[in-house]
Amino acid sequence: YLLTGNVALNSSAYYLSADEIQIKKSSKTSTAKGQVKFQDDELMFVGKSAVIKKQDEITHTTLNQVQFHYPDTKMNGQASQVVNDGTQQVFDDVSYSLCPLGNTDWQMKADQITLNSDTNRGVADDVVVEFLGVPVFYAPHHEWVLEGRGSGFLAPGFGSYDESVAGEENNYQIRIPYYFNIAPDRDFLLTLNQLSSRGSVVEGKYRQLIAGNKYLDDGRFEIEGHYLNEDDITSNKRWLLNSTVDLSLNDKTELSLVANRVSDQNYFKEITHGDTSDSALFSHLDLNYADTEQNLEIALFAENEQLINNGTATYTRAPEISISKAFEGMDNRKIDLSLVSTNFKHQTSTDTGVRTHAQANFSRPITTNAYSLTPKLNLSTTDYALDNAADESRSIYSFGLDSKLFLERETHLFGTDLIQTLTPRLAYNYTPKKDQSALPSFDSADKNDSYEGLFSGQKFTGIDRISNANNFTLGLESDFIDEETGDTYLSLKAAQTRHIDDTDMDSSGVLVSRRKYSDIALSADVSFDNFTFNNALQYDPETNKIDKRDSSMSYILNPRKFLTLAHHDDNTIKSAELYGAYPITQQVHVFAGINRSITDSITNKETTGIAYESCCWALRLAHFKKHVSGNDYDYVTNFELVLKGLATTSPSLYKRLEDEVPNYLANLDDF
Incomplete structure (x- = not known):
């Protein structure tokens, strides 16, 4: 059959339209030319020509000079040829992006991309990532998983910071992470953290889900370690070790073990350059038994602390044993019985x-x-x-x-x-x-x-x-x-x-x-x-x-246009807070958060920044000022490039922004 003139074919497997379609029933082949449109349960194509052949229950397609769109993932792009044999799709001279159709602010180009559904792998050769037409990344070969997690480099992070020691200002920090997908229930993140004033810090984080067996229901294990062999300023070894074990021993019993330690109290201020508001690291053991039917709870808890950031010692429970039982009778009568025995320890008292x-x-x-x-x-x-x-x-x-x-x-x-x-x-x-x-x-x-x-x-x-x-x-x-x-x-x-x-x-x-x-x-x-x-x-x-007052006033139109003022006065300490964001243009907005002690004229926290957000990418520049003690402040500046759906150069930045500037949404997927 030869069909011409605005032809449209519908089947249970696909939709095909073109200026001209030739159908050969003997070979179960359809050949389309001119303004070809093709759609199956995964892809939408627009191209110059197409050959569709059905073999048994599998539909083979070959399309030339095409533009494609994945409705589920929002991925779209173009290729000189796309071949689909029912198992794998091969794209030649391809470029794709997660920007809206017709927008190529960022795109990934490759000589060839192969997507194999049987192996759940994607393979690309000669990969170039372009941002606003400028190449920003190249890889001769790249592989990834189509669904789930896959091993590979994550986006690097960049930032600057000031050291409190003389002559060590305007330093830079580069973080290069590599992700290992070991198995469906475990993974490992290896990161090289280069600090211009301190040296190279090797960071590792291992996570594993613990499957249930005859001894327990399920659980989770996580361990993180940082190591700097020799600090260029102090000549000391610097390290961090955090570990967590959470176990569900049965449907009534939970066990949690947490151990957090660093080499010295200034580690977070001088090495990680993150939030330094915590005054101590706590490690604990928590064993809890709860029977909701019997209204019975039994718990064992023990903890200790390591002081950081000029923190002062507090009482720790080492250990604490508690038991509680509730009784409910007729006419809503209630009896609650409890017994708590605590051994209080203190580092100085x-x-x-x-x-x-x-x-x-x-x-x-x-x-x-x-x-x-x-x-x-x-x-x-x-x-x-x-x-x-x-x-x-x-x-x-x-x-x-x-x-x-x-x-x-x-x-x-x-x-x-x-x-x-x-x-x-x-x-x-x-x-x-x-x-x-x-x-x-x-x-x-x-x-x-x-x-x-x-x-x-x-x-x-x-x-x-x-x-x-x-x-x-x-x-x-x-x-x-x-x-x-x-x-x-x-x-x-x-x-x-x-x-x-x-x-x-x-x-x-x-x-x-x-x-x-x-x-x-x-x-x-x-x-x-x-x-x-x-x-x-x-x-x-x-x-x-x-005698005391806590006041706040907020105007919130959206996460890019809001203002919050707060004032606290307890007749001893007065403080004020200001948080806000304001759009300068449709794409550009500024944001700020300030917490200042009026009593002693000290700025406890200060966050300022500017951002440009397009439909599928964003640039952010944020500066953080944190009071440590006396006249000592910690200064950190972070830069972030977000290619929506692909990567961000600073994964932890948006979380810190949302903590420091309440009501602000930094994650593009949430806004």
């Missing part, structure tokens, strides 16, 4: 020892559509076996009653139908007076007089300090909710505690005098369209002053 704490909580929440009433009783006893002091103990109880009344009405504001809720809240808390000055303070700290904190009846976190209480707390909550969407536009809260007696306990455990009332805890949260405002404060009615 002599106040160490074993603390054993047992407690029982009894409660019975009563809730209706109109009100809720929650009585609770807590009984506890704590024993201290101290290393350098006499043993101590404390037994104490507390009682509380929390009540709420639920009211609501329909209202209309700014052209919107709203539901206003009004929730008066009254709570009573009682805990007897006990001088606890002889007890150490391993994990207790002052609570802020926040709204929920006032209703808890306790002014300390942790176990070592249980403050006395004999007070009433009165609060009021009100929300304005969109009747149609359910969005909360305005949320208001206010609460104050009135004390029946004038005795209090300070952080050292000593009973002291106090006034009859607390600060007033107030909060107001507003959310309307793209604008949000959050303000929480503690107002002192005696001095008519605000």
Whole structure:
């Protein structure tokens, strides 16, 4: 058959159209010429000519001077010839890209590319990557896996940094990673990290999934190591070693082992040049048994720390054993029993020892559509076996009653139908007076007089300090909710505690005098369209002053156009934060994040940068300034080229940007 004039053929296997198509039924061959269009379940082609032959159940195709498109992967390009025998596809004189059709801002060219579905391999000869028409990479031979992971070089990373030592400014860093796909359940990443001021750091990271067997369900193992044989500045060996083992021993038992160590406390500041906000590296063992049906949990936890970045030592649990059991009865009656024994260690303090704490909580929440009433009783006893002091103990109880009344009405504001809720809240808390000055303070700290904190009846976190209480707390909550969407536009809260007696306990455990009332805890949260405002404060009615305040205001139109201002003041330290991004043009935007201490005029963190983003690639330049101590700052500048769908020259940059500039999305796939 000879078909001419805007011909279109449809079959179960493919679609073919052309100016002219010749069909030979004896050989099951179709030959197309002129404005050829071909599509099967994988590819779309446009070309000058095509030969399609069916052998048994396999369709063989040969297309010339074609443009192609993979709808699933968005890959498109052109080739002088494409041959598909049902198993492999061979592209001659080919170029392809993940940019939109008609756009070649970046493209990969090769003399020949072979895609074999049986071996799951792609092979390319004489590969050149062009960016804006300029060759940026060449490889005589390149192989990769079509689906899943494959071994090979990853995109290199580039950056600059300043050393704090004299004469060591404006240094550069180059990272060249190579990925080994060892097996479906394991891989290895080898990286050469070249620091101009320090030398060559060899980095390796091995990961493995642990298959289940008769001893365990499944698990994961990971180990990472860095090694610098001789630092060009200090002449010391520098190294890092991190390892993690997570095991599911059965459906109720989990085991986690983590070990983190570096050669010295300045390793992250001087070698990795990443985030230096951590003050310690923690290693731990965590064994947890949880039976949800029996409401039973048993845990063993042990940890130690290595100080880094001029950090100070804290108490570590070495080890801690805990057990808890919950009972639920009729009419929502609840009993929670727990026992925790902790051996507290410290690198510098002599106040160490074993603390054993047992407690029982009894409660019975009563809730209706109109009100809720929650009585609770807590009984506890704590024993201290101290290393350098006499043993101590404390037994104490507390009682509380929390009540709420639920009211609501329909209202209309700014052209919107709203539901206003009004929730008066009254709570009573009682805990007897006990001088606890002889007890150490391993994990207790002052609570802020926040709204929920006032209703808890306790002014300390942790176990070592249980403050006395004999007070009433009165609060009021009100929300304005969109009747149609359910969005909360305005949320208001206010609460104050009135004390029946004038005795209090300070952080050292000593009973002291106090006034009859607390600060007033107030909060107001507003959310309307793209604008949000959050303000929480503690107002002192005696001095008519605000003791503490946390305020923030945000305008967020999209991840490229937003502004957030925040201010914190606790009457000791004042700080301010500014985060934002602004588009200069449709493709170019700037971003910044600043955290500054107003009290001592120190910039804690500062991030500034500029980015150009096209449809399928991006350029970013980001500068990070981090306060270390005194007048010592860490400066790092990172440059990133992103070829969407292919590679990025700085894989960790977008994660750091999203941490340092909240509400900013750096990953092109997320935006």
